[in-house]
Amino acid sequence: MFVRWYRSPYPxxxxxxxxxxxxxxxxxxxxxxxxxPEPDPIDxxxxxxxxxxxxxxxxxxxxxxxxxxxxxxxxxxxxxxxHLVRAIAGALTGYRDPGDxxxxxxxxxxxxxxxxxxVDCGRLHGVLGEVIAARAERMAxxxxxxxxxxx
Numbered sequence: 001m002f003v004r005w006y007r008s009p010y011p012x013x014x015x016x017x018x019x020x021x022x023x024x025x026x027x028x029x030x031x032x033x034x035x036x037p038e039p040d041p042i043d044x045x046x047x048x049x050x051x052x053x054x055x056x057x058x059x060x061x062x063x064x065x066x067x068x069x070x071x072x073x074x075x076x077x078x079x080x081x082x083h084l085v086r087a088i089a090g091a092l093t094g095y096r097d098p099g100d101x102x103x104x105x106x107x108x109x110x111x112x113x114x115x116x117x118x119v120d121c122g123r124l125h126g127v128l129g130e131v132i133a134a135r136a137e138r139m140a141x142x143x144x145x146x147x148x149x150x151x
Contacts, residue, residue: 042069042076048091049078056083101125 063079101112109120116125
């Protein structure tokens with residue numbers, strides 16, 4: 001939380017003995033800061049199991065495994081039915097990280113920034129990257145840019 005102090009332009013409704021010319025009345029404004037809480041993996045898995053369980057075709061099937069999750073001071077075990085294993089496999093294989101922007105065509109690295117610029121080798125990808133690469137290739141072979149522009 002950030003606190004900023006400033007002099008209040010409005011006179012006090014009730015005078016205070018603590019406010020003098022040397023110590024003017026100060027007001028404060030609080031600037032809110034968003035804090036994203038860390039997700040609790042036990043709650044997340046419990047909610048996932050609760051969403052999947054009603055669609056299990058054989059709820060009485062014996063468990064094929066067990067997942068035990070420990071987070072902070074809590075521990076919980078989740079028995080894995082064949083249906084739950086298929087649901088977890090589908091969720092994990094269908095997941096795509098928001099930071100995944102593909103592979104670099106030059107070095108094969110996976111670290112492309114928001115502008116599709118490879119952090120590892122410096123190549124620029126996307127439409128702009130292709131235009132720049134084609135132009136650089138033409139310039140390297142001794143050709144000129146379109147419209148007679150020499151760069």
